[in-house]
Amino acid sequence: MSLPSHGVSTADLAAACRAWHLRTPAPLFEDQYAARLCGPILGLALRVRPFERLLARAVSSKILPVAASIAARARFAEEAIEEAVHNGAEQYVILGPGMDSFAFRRPDLMKRIQVFEVDHPVTQRRKLRRLRRAGLPIGSNHHFVAADLSHVSPVDALLDSPFSRTRLSCISLLGVAYYIEVDTLRATLQSLSGTLPAGTRLALDWLLDGASCQQAHADMRRNLLSFVANRGEPMRAQYSLSEMRAVAAECGFRTLAALPVSDLGKSYGRCKGETAKEIPGLFGIAVVEVA
Numbered sequence: 001m002s003l004p005s006h007g008v009s010t011a012d013l014a015a016a017c018r019a020w021h022l023r024t025p026a027p028l029f030e031d032q033y034a035a036r037l038c039g040p041i042l043g044l045a046l047r048v049r050p051f052e053r054l055l056a057r058a059v060s061s062k063i064l065p066v067a068a069s070i071a072a073r074a075r076f077a078e079e080a081i082e083e084a085v086h087n088g089a090e091q092y093v094i095l096g097p098g099m100d101s102f103a104f105r106r107p108d109l110m111k112r113i114q115v116f117e118v119d120h121p122v123t124q125r126r127k128l129r130r131l132r133r134a135g136l137p138i139g140s141n142h143h144f145v146a147a148d149l150s151h152v153s154p155v156d157a158l159l160d161s162p163f164s165r166t167r168l169s170c171i172s173l174l175g176v177a178y179y180i181e182v183d184t185l186r187a188t189l190q191s192l193s194g195t196l197p198a199g200t201r202l203a204l205d206w207l208l209d210g211a212s213c214q215q216a217h218a219d220m221r222r223n224l225l226s227f228v229a230n231r232g233e234p235m236r237a238q239y240s241l242s243e244m245r246a247v248a249a250e251c252g253f254r255t256l257a258a259l260p261v262s263d264l265g266k267s268y269g270r271c272k273g274e275t276a277k278e279i280p281g282l283f284g285i286a287v288v289e290v291a
Helices: 010-021 040-047 049-059 064-086 121-134 182-193 215-230 241-250 262-272
Strands: 091-095 114-119 142-146 169-173 201-207 253-260 283-290
Touching: 010 040, 010 064, 064 169, 064 201, 064 262, 064 283, 114 121, 121 142, 182 241, 241 253, 241 283, 253 262
Parallel strands: 091 114, 091 169, 114 142, 169 201
Antiparallel strands: 201 283, 253 283
């Protein structure tokens, strides 16, 4: 069985991974909306067990092993965003949110902030259709900004929205740095640091370079790269931890935390009293701040 080439994007697959992960004992991250937003094909597989088994066999060696990584990065970033809001951030900008469900999962934070989802027009139209079908209401402080970030900066994309450049913001860039060239990432970061106030925080993740990845997961890494490339969404960039710190510094950010996502399972186990998850050593994640 192979996945159809239409109707299933990496955004859909990430949402499906969050939904699959929710079924594991002591999940790292709970996204109860993921199954409703991952699209009709994956949604059917999650609802009907025989279809789920077929789908799992089709992608098990390539996608399912990274489900815990996707859950861990989401939890790490959301904790960073929560801290930023508690420290005075009034706006949350989600760059490339895909099928993110923050605005529905976190009504506590939605009472305090304006949320801006900036995504490719095609992905955003798909998401808005799914939200309507799921009967999920969009609040007056939840804004959708359609933009191709490979051609326009985030700040320019937000010009026609209620976003304020002077108010303290927090930003997430998850599942995006993989798919854009390093020059595009630099331009994105420079746009943010050159316009937004000092103290603005950004959470982002990326593909670790081959030398930084755990060798035990080398085959998994090759399979993943091949899988997304064959689906027309190749990963275009990779970085070591030191390289990402250097890029952030060049672009006006200081790094507050940078680590392999694989470290998060052990960290959450120690801090939260949960069972540590085995997370593939494929990805890095960081929180950086406008200096």
